[in-house]
């Protein structure tokens with residue numbers, strides 16, 4: 001893995017040894033530190049799909065993924081770090097490893113996110129760790145933490161942690177592009193209700209285990225990604241059906257979470273407005289330091305909208321820009337590291353309506369004080 005990651009791991013190993021030597025023999029996660037648990041899709045996947053039975057269409061473990069920061073393809077769908085990597089850094093945590101990594105150790109959290117995953121079981125079924133599967137993996141880890149640290153300490157880790165979730169985009173994109181019967185047989189409103197319903201089920205489950213602090217991203221402008229813009233044709237327009245679904249979802253999400261805040265014990269949350277932060281950068285790239293907002297850095301065809309970055313997904317030829325930091329999008333679906341860095345800054349530091357009711361800085365502060 002990366003140099004940074006191994007030096008973090010080394011640092012934490014040394015720290016743990018010191019703690020064990022310095023106190024009693026009980027191995028202990030530094031109590032004052034809030035952990036970070038990560039769920040969702042390719043926005044947050046740090047390598048999960050390297051370790052499951054899937055297809056290269058849902059993997060990013062080949063060049064040029066990772067080229068800007070890691071100098072090595074980690075499985076992240078990006079040239080460098082993701083939002084969650086920047087958040088971990090701001091929170092004083094190391095890079096949070098994928099739970100499914102064969103050498104996984106608990107060094108301050110776990111990442112369960114899987115590229116292509118949805119809140120609905122049917123979304124890319126058989127090729128992803130669905131949100132429900134991710135939840136089951138979290139429960140497994142919780143049991144392991146209990147046997148390692150004892151019930152009380154493990155309970156503290158879970159209740160002091162921050163839980164970040166990005167889910168939903170795949171539940172809309174894939175069913176539309178494959179004209180799925182599940183999608184066709186419901187009104188858009190009903191379908192959104194199912195997606196959000198499954199998300200809230202998982203949130204309730206984590207809360208029943210003691211989790212209280214949650215950071216969500218709403219859906220980005222799904223119809224304005226290079227992939228979907230190319231599907232809309234040469235007019236330059238966004239794919240409006242997808243944007244409308246994203247907006248419908250984004251209106252329903254805060255309502256559902258507000259309701260949970262009234263029902264659940266100690267539930268506090270942050271929603272980051274990915275839709276607006278995204279559309280601003282796409283439409284006004286230079287305002288944010290980019291040269292190109294609509295076309296991807298890596299891919300082929302119109303807007304480099306073909307999902308062919310790396311040449312391993314059935315189309316061997318692809319174009320790669322010289323400097324990914326000039327582009328809002330790295331591949332036809334996923335933002336560049338520079339975009340993620342900006343978004344993470346807003347999520348950490350921003351205020352309503354960009355990040356609210358809490359931002360992640362205040363959520364981590366609350367968690368830390370528990």
Ligand SMILES: *[C@@H]1O[C@H](CO)[C@@H](O)[C@H](O)[C@H]1NC(C)=O
Pocket residue numbers: 053054
């Ligand atoms: C992996 O997926 C392939 C194709 O769907 C299937 O043939 C194979 O049996 C699967 N392997 C495992 C271990 O699930």
Ligand SMILES: *[C@@H]1O[C@H](CO)[C@@H](O)[C@H](O)[C@H]1NC(C)=O
Pocket residue numbers: 119120121122131132198201202
């Ligand atoms: C989510 O929705 C699916 C239907 O796609 C359903 O089978 C599943 O049990 C639901 N709940 C969770 C927690 O995933």
Ligand SMILES: *[C@@H]1O[C@H](CO)[C@@H](O)[C@H](O)[C@H]1NC(C)=O
Pocket residue numbers: 179180181184
């Ligand atoms: C999608 O499926 C429905 C039936 O489920 C059918 O009526 C419709 O023509 C299909 N649309 C496309 C674009 O294939």
Ligand SMILES: *[C@@H]1O[C@H](CO)[C@@H](O)[C@H](O)[C@H]1NC(C)=O
Pocket residue numbers: 279280283284287
């Ligand atoms: C782009 O930036 C200009 C100047 O700051 C601003 O007036 C305009 O509203 C922005 N457009 C969008 C779509 O954000």
Ligand SMILES: *[C@@H]1O[C@H](CO)[C@@H](O)[C@H](O)[C@H]1NC(C)=O
Pocket residue numbers: 300301302306315
């Ligand atoms: C991009 O995808 C389209 C649609 O699948 C295909 O016709 C085209 O050949 C691909 N490649 C390029 C370079 O456009």
Ligand SMILES: *[C@@H]1O[C@H](CO)[C@@H](O)[C@H](O)[C@H]1NC(C)=O
Pocket residue numbers: 090344345346348349
């Ligand atoms: C948060 O805001 C402070 C003060 O403006 C700034 O110094 C810091 O870099 C910001 N942090 C992030 C992660 O953007």
